[in-house]
Amino acid sequence: MLNKYARAFFTRVLTPFAAFLLRRGVSPDAVTLIGTAGVVAGALVFFPRGEFFWGTIVITLFVFSDLVDGNMARQAGVSSRWGAFLDSTLDRVADSAIFGGFALWYAGSGDNDLLCAVAIFCLASGQVVSYTKARGESIGLPVAVNGLIERAERLVISLVAAGLAGLHGFGVPGIDVLLPIALWIVAVGSLITLAQRVVTVRREAAEADAASAEGGAA
Numbered sequence: 001m002l003n004k005y006a007r008a009f010f011t012r013v014l015t016p017f018a019a020f021l022l023r024r025g026v027s028p029d030a031v032t033l034i035g036t037a038g039v040v041a042g043a044l045v046f047f048p049r050g051e052f053f054w055g056t057i058v059i060t061l062f063v064f065s066d067l068v069d070g071n072m073a074r075q076a077g078v079s080s081r082w083g084a085f086l087d088s089t090l091d092r093v094a095d096s097a098i099f100g101g102f103a104l105w106y107a108g109s110g111d112n113d114l115l116c117a118v119a120i121f122c123l124a125s126g127q128v129v130s131y132t133k134a135r136g137e138s139i140g141l142p143v144a145v146n147g148l149i150e151r152a153e154r155l156v157i158s159l160v161a162a163g164l165a166g167l168h169g170f171g172v173p174g175i176d177v178l179l180p181i182a183l184w185i186v187a188v189g190s191l192i193t194l195a196q197r198v199v200t201v202r203r204e205a206a207e208a209d210a211a212s213a214e215g216g217a218a
């Protein structure tokens with residue numbers, strides 16, 4: 001949903017910044033790499049210590065690089081298969097660090113085995129959701145479904161909740177409950193999304209195989 005409705009808005013807002021970086025000689029690949037490094041550092045330095053406010057601030061500063069890199073590549077006319085591969089691969093790295101950071105907190109000082117397991121489930125299910133699309137497309141299927149929650153939703157739900165939960169450390173009472181709620185929402189939403197994508201790939205694969213069989217028989 002965000003990918004459909006919010007992307008156009010952010011493209012308009014970020015285009016001048018992307019143009020500025022291009023004029024300064026920065027490449028899209030550099031933005032992809034630095035953005036991922038910033039997200040990973042923000043997640044793994046702050047989240048395992050329960051510093052959710054500052055972790056979210058750092059991650060938010062870098063996560064929008066994922067919208068800037070493609071914007072730069074398109075403006076410069078240098079969109080490439082390598083760039084697409086790098087972008088998607090490093091998205092998986094960034095997501096692992098974010099949900100891994102939550103899991104490390106709950107495994108350590110956060111001391112909650114169930115929420116640690118939920119965070120690990122969010123990490124794994126998000127990766128599998130992305131894989132279904134990548135694998136389906138690699139075997140020639142359209143995979144014409146995005147599903148209930150895509151990556152942008154997974155990130156917005158968990159980061160907004162983490163940022164607000166971090167205000168607990170500044171004395172706002174009760175607000176830390178938002179992070180567990182968000183993790184449960186992302187976990188259940190990812191499971192539903194996974195089911196939607198698997199069902200679609202199964203249908204598309206059956207249709208494609210039937211069409212090939214018909215073509216072979218003729």
Ligand SMILES: CCCCCCCC/C=C\CCCCCCCC(=O)OC[C@H](COP(=O)(O)O[C@@H]1[C@H](O)[C@H](OP(=O)(O)O)[C@@H](O)[C@H](O)[C@H]1O)OC(=O)CCCCCCC/C=C\CCCCCCCC
Pocket residue numbers: 002003004006007010056057060063064066067087088089091126129130131133134149150151152155156159160163164167
């Ligand atoms: C006092 C309060 C303190 C609280 C501080 C909170 C600060 C703000 C908190 C959070 C902001 C989070 C912003 C997160 C933005 C994420 C943007 C992003 O990375 O989008 C990624 C995506 C890029 O597309 P790609 O083509 O590169 O990605 C592909 C896709 O993801 C596929 O995914 P999947 O298959 O897994 O579903 C992959 O398969 C594929 O490989 C991959 O390449 O961009 C978009 O999707 C475009 C939409 C972006 C929408 C951004 C919306 C941001 C909205 C609000 C942010 C501000 C909220 C502030 C709230 C403050 C609350 C107090």
Ligand SMILES: Nc1ccn([C@@H]2O[C@H](COP(=O)(O)O)[C@@H](O)[C@H]2O)c(=O)n1
Pocket residue numbers: 028029030032066067068069070071073074078079080081082083084085086087
């Ligand atoms: N280093 C990069 C990053 C991205 N691309 C191209 O942009 C597409 C992704 O666009 P986003 O708006 O989602 O970032 C990607 O598929 C590539 O075509 C690139 O070339 N180099």
Ligand SMILES: [Mg+2]
Pocket residue numbers: 065066067068069070087
């Ligand atoms: Mg990108």
Ligand SMILES: [Mg+2]
Pocket residue numbers: 066087088091
């Ligand atoms: Mg990306």
